[in-house]
Amino acid sequence: MGITIRNISKSYKNVKALQDISFNVKKGELFGLIGPDGAGKTTLFRVLTTLLFADQGSATVAEFDVVKDYKSIRNNVGYMPGRFSLYQDLTIEENLEFFATIFGTTIEENYDLIKDIYIQIEPFKNRRAGKLSGGMKQKLALCCALIHKPKVLFLDEPTTGVDPVSRKEFWEMLKRLQLKGITILVSTPYMDEAALCDRIALIQNGKILEIDTPKEIVKHYPKQIYNVKANNMYRLINSLKAYEHNHSVYPFGEYVHYTDSRTDFNTEDLKTYLETKNLSNIYIDKTVATIEDTFMELAK
Amino acid sequence: MKRFIGFIKKEFYHIFRDRRSLFILFGMPIAQILLFGFAITNEINNVDIAILDHTKDTTTKEIINKIAASEYFSIKQIIEKESDIEAIFKKGKVKAVLNFEKDFSKHLIKENKATIQIITDATDPNTANTITNFVSAILQTYQKELNKNITITYQIVPASRMVYNPELKSVYMFVPGVMTIILMLVSAMMTSISITREKELGTMEILLVSPLKPIQVIVGKVFPYIFLSIINAIVIVVSSIFIFKMPVQGSLFLLAIESILFIISALALGILISTISATQQTAMMISLMGLMLPVILLSGFIFPISSMPLPLQMISNIIPAKWFIIITKGIMLKGVGIQFIWKETLILIGMTVFFMALSVKKYKIRLE
Structure with missing residues (x-):
């Protein structure tokens, strides 16, 4: 088993950061923790990386207990905190060398593990980490977290503040690392990244809403979703929200995702209604639920 | 061991790449030693005084010449009436006025007694005191010359000698103090800042989730500063020997060992500060307020401990700097060996162990 979490709760002064969380991550799995800011993702990471004590519950990482065997965990996991936490005044190479040394290894020894990633930042290896772009910083941080060949990798929002191209590359790298047998727990606020995980847990306000594969999770969506478009987006949203039969209305790109509360919903009825609201070029069509829709529905 | 060396290497990168802390590390000792050595001084030298001489006869002239001939005073002005005294003080031109009474010589011969009034500007009490003492001394010498043919039956002659610093140079007193302040500042403040910086930048989080043991992190953090502080101590001692001609009477080796001991105790304090402060700024404030002020005020560096009220004297005992100043003064000025300062050394060792453990x-x- 990669990670087991049993009834973990954790409160700060008057905030319940985690409430009775339980789930397992299989060995070699790429597991995503999906949720908005303040959902408790970072707190969970800190409990699992032995940085915080949970108030209740127990957890193991790579078969080690997070309280009793914290030293073994610290030898066997790679951790990449949400905030860029490398030495800004050290160069890429010096940072990597430092982390290799403190874990008792060398860059050469585990070079094959980081090669794909490191090769991209190697041309800048004499540049100080503080002067790197967001994407390069993340790649370096990943290299540093990987250099000691960890059994489990914890990545707390690794792609926040990173451009879309680098984000895509980053996820491709995670997929490759997974092939090397590393268990990966990754958190992200981006719903589109969730689809790239083996399984995901949707988390909000310290509670797990749902755990499943990305494909299954969208099947849980109870209603038919419609893409709605018209000449005036703002008025369209307001009109839909004012419509008496609406179940949910969320803007989604150039469309509005609309669900109706009736079972015998007819799109013509809605179209007529919208036309009375002075909207034209009205387009209504069926679409499939995304993880974001599922999340919104569950978080309601 | 390899981990430890890697950690120290990283610390040196931090120090040498941060221009500001480098400046504090090496600029400040030199600036402070020069400042204390040259600017802050209790000695008097060519103090401007004024003379109010109502008689203007040979005796008063002789006395005035003797005073003018000494290197301590220079006569700036001769005034004519009593009412000028206040005016001249208000202008701040002179530090003292010597007022010879009317018919000075006549009184001296007829009544065997004449008076000179010494009026000093006591806005600076130390200087005023010194001036009075120096003038009295000159007058006494003159008096002896007058009396040299007469034998007085009973006579008590104080024969005073100033030992360890016969020229009363204040720089001798300041060097041990400045060394203490700088070692304290560099060691305690810089380490507490460098540890809290890791907390503030989030790198501590990664260091914690690594196999590094707490003792490795702590020792790795302080080691570079031990090294730099030793260089600083050397700079201070060498510059005081060459710039201020300060003699070091005792063993340089003993001085070095004691300095390292004090540096380690200051570093331990710095670590302690870093464990209770979350940001670099808090660490800096605590170091400045909590360490610097007591070191300056309560260590006996500037103000003698023996003249403090009892509660403050008691507090001064828990300040490591007090003991280090006693030790350095002993070694540098008195030339004593370990047999005279073992007690202070033991206290310092005890404090160091306590702070380290804590x-x-x-x-x-x-x-x-």
Whole structure:
């Protein structure tokens, strides 16, 4: 088993950061923790990386207990905190060398593990980490977290503040690392990244809403979703929200995702209604639920 | 061991790449020693005085010449009436006025007694005191010359000698103090800042989730500063020997050992500060207010401890700097060996062990 979490709760002064969380991550799995800011993702990471004590519950990482065997965990996991936490005044190479040394290894020894990633930042290896772009910083941080060949990798929002191209590359790298047998727990606020995980847990306000594969999770969506478009987006949203039969209305790109509360919903009825609201070029069509829709529905 | 060396290497990168801390590290000792050595001084030298001489006869002229001939005073002005005294003080031109009474010589011959009034500007009490003493001394010498043919039956002659610093140079007193302040500042403040910086930048989080032991992190953090502080101590001692011609009477080796001991105790304090402060700024404030002020005020560096009220004297005992100043003064000025300062050394060792143990115990292996 990669990670087991049993009834973990954790409160700060008057905030319940985690409430009775339980789930397992299989060995070699790429597991995503999906949720908005303040959902408790970072707190969970800190409990699992032995940085915080949970108030209740127990957890193991790579078969080690997070309280009793914290030293073994610290030898066997790679951790990449949400905030860029490398030495800004050290160069890429010096940072990597430092982390290799403190874990008792060398860059050469585990070079094959980081090669794909490191090769991209190697041309800048004499540049100080503080002067790197967001994407390069993340790649370096990943290299540093990987250099000691960890059994489990914890990545707390690794792609926040990173451009879309680098984000895509980053996820491709995670997929490759997974092939090397590393268990990966990754958190992200981006719903589109969730689809790239083996399984995901949707988390909000310290509670797990749902755990499943990305494909299954969208099947849980109870209603038919419609893409709605018209000449005036703002008025369209307001009109839909004012419509008496609406179940949910969320803007989604150039469309509005609309669900109706009736079972015998007819799109013509809605179209007529919208036309009375002075909207034209009205387009209504069926679409499939995304993880974001599922999340919104569950978080309601 | 390899981990430890890697950690120290990283610390040196931090120090040498941060221009500001480099400046504090090496600029400040030199600036302070020069400042204390040249600017802050209790000695008097060519003090401007004024003379009010109502008689203007040979005796008063002789006395005035003697005073003018000494290197301590220079006569700036001769005034004519009593009412000028206040005016001249208000202008701040002179520090003292010597007022010879009317018919000075006549009184001296007829009544065997004449008076000179010494009026000093006591806005600066130390200087005023010194001026009075120096003038009295000159007058006494003159008096002896007058009396040299007469034998007085009973006579008590104070024969005073100033030992360890016969020229009363204040720089001799300041060097041990400045060394103490600088070693304290560099060691305690810089380490507490460098540890809290890791907390503030989030790198501590990664260091915690690594196999590094607390003791490795702490020792790795302080080691570069031990090294730099030793260089600083050398700079201070060498510059005081060459710039201020300060003699070091005792063993340089003993001085070096004692300095290292004090540096380590200051570093332990720095670690302790870093365990209780979350940001670099807090660490800096605590170091400045909590360490610098007591070191300057209560260590006997500037103000003698023996003249403090009892509660403050008691507090001064828990300040490591007090003991280090006693030790350095002993070695540098008196030339004593370890047999005379073993007690102070033991106290300093005790404090160091205590602070070290406390800070290792307080070092958090988790985030809370």
